[in-house]
Amino acid sequence: MDIIVCIKQVPDTTEVRINPETNTLVREGVPSIINPFDENAVEEALKLKEKHGGKVTVITMGPPQASEALKLCIAMGVDDVFLVSDRAFAGSDTWATSYTLSQAIKKIGSFDLIICGKQAIDGDTAQVGPGIAEWLGIPQVTFASKTEVIDKKIKVERMLEEVNEVVECPLPAVITVVKQINEPRLPSLKGIMKAKKAVVKVLSAADINADLANTGLKGSPTSVVKIFTPPPKGGGEILAGDTSEIVEKLTSKLRERKLA
Amino acid sequence: MGIRVILDKCTGCTLCVKSCPFAAIKMEDAGPAQEGKRPKKKAVIDLNTCTLCGACLPSCKFNAIEITHEKREIAGKENFKGVWVFAEQREGKVQSVAYELLTEGKKLAQDLKTELCAVLCGDQLIEEEVVHLFAYGADKVYLAVHDELKHYHTAPYTRAIAEMINKFKPEIMLIGATTLGRDLAARLAIRVGAGLTADCTGLAIDPVKKILLQTRPAFGGNIMATIQTPNHRPQMATVRPKVFRKSQIPNPKSKQGNLIKFSPVINAADLSVKLLEIIKDESVKVNLAEAEIIVSGGRGLGEAKNFKLIEELAGILGGAVGASRATVDAGWISAHHQVGQTGKTVSPKLYIACGISGKIQHLAGMQSSEIIVAINKDPDAPIFKVATYGIVADLFDVVPALTKKIKELRG
Numbered sequence: 001m002d003i004i005v006c007i008k009q010v011p012d013t014t015e016v017r018i019n020p021e022t023n024t025l026v027r028e029g030v031p032s033i034i035n036p037f038d039e040n041a042v043e044e045a046l047k048l049k050e051k052h053g054g055k056v057t058v059i060t061m062g063p064p065q066a067s068e069a070l071k072l073c074i075a076m077g078v079d080d081v082f083l084v085s086d087r088a089f090a091g092s093d094t095w096a097t098s099y100t101l102s103q104a105i106k107k108i109g110s111f112d113l114i115i116c117g118k119q120a121i122d123g124d125t126a127q128v129g130p131g132i133a134e135w136l137g138i139p140q141v142t143f144a145s146k147t148e149v150i151d152k153k154i155k156v157e158r159m160l161e162e163v164n165e166v167v168e169c170p171l172p173a174v175i176t177v178v179k180q181i182n183e184p185r186l187p188s189l190k191g192i193m194k195a196k197k198a199v200v201k202v203l204s205a206a207d208i209n210a211d212l213a214n215t216g217l218k219g220s221p222t223s224v225v226k227i228f229t230p231p232p233k234g235g236g237e238i239l240a241g242d243t244s245e246i247v248e249k250l251t252s253k254l255r256e257r258k259l260a
Numbered sequence: 261m262g263i264r265v266i267l268d269k270c271t272g273c274t275l276c277v278k279s280c281p282f283a284a285i286k287m288e289d290a291g292p293a294q295e296g297k298r299p300k301k302k303a304v305i306d307l308n309t310c311t312l313c314g315a316c317l318p319s320c321k322f323n324a325i326e327i328t329h330e331k332r333e334i335a336g337k338e339n340f341k342g343v344w345v346f347a348e349q350r351e352g353k354v355q356s357v358a359y360e361l362l363t364e365g366k367k368l369a370q371d372l373k374t375e376l377c378a379v380l381c382g383d384q385l386i387e388e389e390v391v392h393l394f395a396y397g398a399d400k401v402y403l404a405v406h407d408e409l410k411h412y413h414t415a416p417y418t419r420a421i422a423e424m425i426n427k428f429k430p431e432i433m434l435i436g437a438t439t440l441g442r443d444l445a446a447r448l449a450i451r452v453g454a455g456l457t458a459d460c461t462g463l464a465i466d467p468v469k470k471i472l473l474q475t476r477p478a479f480g481g482n483i484m485a486t487i488q489t490p491n492h493r494p495q496m497a498t499v500r501p502k503v504f505r506k507s508q509i510p511n512p513k514s515k516q517g518n519l520i521k522f523s524p525v526i527n528a529a530d531l532s533v534k535l536l537e538i539i540k541d542e543s544v545k546v547n548l549a550e551a552e553i554i555v556s557g558g559r560g561l562g563e564a565k566n567f568k569l570i571e572e573l574a575g576i577l578g579g580a581v582g583a584s585r586a587t588v589d590a591g592w593i594s595a596h597h598q599v600g601q602t603g604k605t606v607s608p609k610l611y612i613a614c615g616i617s618g619k620i621q622h623l624a625g626m627q628s629s630e631i632i633v634a635i636n637k638d639p640d641a642p643i644f645k646v647a648t649y650g651i652v653a654d655l656f657d658v659v660p661a662l663t664k665k666i667k668e669l670r671g
Binding site for chain 1: 281282283307308309310311312313314315317318327414415418438439440442443445446447449450451453454455456457458459473477478479480481482483484485486487488489490491492532533534535536537538539540541544547548549550553577595596601602604609610619620621624631632633644645646647648649650651652653657658661662665666669
């Protein structure tokens with residue numbers, strides 16, 4: 001069972017703060033982390049390997065420093081990693097990103113399963129996993145909260161709004177996983193030593209035979225017009241008093257808006 | 261394609277350094293200091309770190325940063341006409357988000373002086389729903405009928421809708437950002453060669469270019485980005501449910517419309533994913549994503565059984581029960597109730613947070629709600645920063661009293 005996991009290095013959005021004076025992002029000291037859902041993807045791949053044997057390969061598309069995230073995956077116990085990195089990839093939207101990753105996957109070769117996190121916490125699009133599946137022409141199963149591999153099929157429980165759905169999908173396929181699927185392991189000491197010595201292999205645009213019409217800013221159908229910080233909500237009103245006064249005030253506010 | 265600092269215009273003010281979400285801009289000395297003056301500094305962009313996101317452009321008061329785009333014109337984009345809304349149905353009923361999008365889509369269609377169309381997929385029985393789509397403003401309904409479209413699966417839906425898009429060429433396609441909608445849209449966009457923007461909370465038509473401006477939160481809601489798809493058609497967007505309100509009274513005059521029925525060709529290969537089972541969660545009384553009112557409980561509840569206070573208040577308000585991640589992780593309530601980045605993103609008219617401190621992951625999932633009521637003992641809890649009405653008190657006093665009061669008011 002050969003598994004390829006796609007990860008993204010992201011700024012830890014929980015550490016991002018807004019400077020109230022300038023109303024801009026304060027990102028000094030904001031650490032880069034592996035996208036949390038992608039850690040679940042790595043964990044699920046390692047679990048499936050432990051059960052069925054095979055190999056786990058992790059890839060990421062990003063700038064040179066994204067190799068740090070790949071080294072963390074080595075420390076977690078994956079077999080091989082690739083950094084897909086080229087100036088030609090800068091400015092990629094989800095179209096170009098999913099194309100580039102699918103080209104890298106074709107280059108790496110054989111696989112039974114591709115696992116991605118359901119979305120990245122910086123962009124929150126949830127579009128790259130299904131995009132890769134479409135470029136590769138294989139089925140997708142999104143929002144997986146449980147998996148079981150039987151023969152050449154994978155049984156997946158999907159977490160939807162109100163219910164969970166169990167589907168069966170032939171391999172090879174792409175699955176995207178939710179946080180509830182597992183608890184990612186911590187790196188082992190042995191893994192950390194291995195990661196220290198590891199040299200991360202880099203795949204360039206030429207290495208993966210990328211058509212530059214589909215990569216980077218030029219290959220991206222969407223582009224950013226502007227980025228702004230949302231106006232601070234502020235202006236909230238504190239309802240004070242004893243319990244009955246508070247309840248009185250709140251219900252009258254809600255009744256004004258026909259909500260109670 | 262690329263980014264550069266125009267050194268003649270750069271004054272060394274450092275505003276761009278603060279604006280960069282990726283720490284890709286630094287100030288460097290620009291030549292030797294002149295006598296009696298401090299050395300001049302200029303902004304330098306590290307191209308290995310820069311993602312060309314464009315956040316620095318508006319920060320520069322001197323227009324000293326420029327991103328150059330190589331334009332890739334797609335031939336015949338003017339042949340794409342009309343605003344399409346995907347009418348998501350579950351168990352044969354069109355979902356509320358489709359009506360919200362028709363209401364908003366009508367405005368976009370008017371701005372573009374074009375028609376508003378709904379796209380509905382299902383088996384033979386689904387035709388009964390068409391009348392509602394006309395009532396909410398659709399001029400035309402494209403109806404794909406096939407037994408395999410009764411229940412949503414990625415491949416047959418993608419096949420059917422891609423066929424319609426290629427044939428009828430809409431300029432805009434809106435899809436609700438539900439689990440189903442996001443699964444579909446991401447695949448469909450690649451299939452038809454469209455640009456796709458995820459989970460939008462604002463839509464408008466650029467008055468000059470006549471293209472769709474799609475605004476969405478990113479970085480956990482810390483920043484907003486406006487995205488465009490200048491050269492590809494259709495311009496696709498998934499749109500967060502409940503952000504737009506569906507029109508209160510569907511327009512009875514527009515009940516007539518043009519119905520275009522269509523039998524898609526679905527390949528055997530499209531049916532390779534099989535639904536085995538649907539596991540219902542009995543604790544879910546009202547769907548969070550569709551709810552007008554949500555009452556959420558956090559760690560302040562202390563233990564699992566106290567969720568009944570939340571359930572009672574939600575019940576009397578006709579709302580859904582939400583939960584913070586901490587309570588789900590502690591096993592007090594099932595994960596279907598979780599609001600926040602690892603759970604659901606919701607945007608109800610009223611969100612009542614009880615005993616929730618308001619970590620940024622939780623705020624990312626609910627701060628676009630219209631009215632937020634926060635009840636927490638800790639006056640410094642971050643939830644109060646987004647609250648419309650803050651109540652610094654013990655939820656065990658306030659919540660039962662509120663339930664009782666609303667019960668009385670409702671008789």
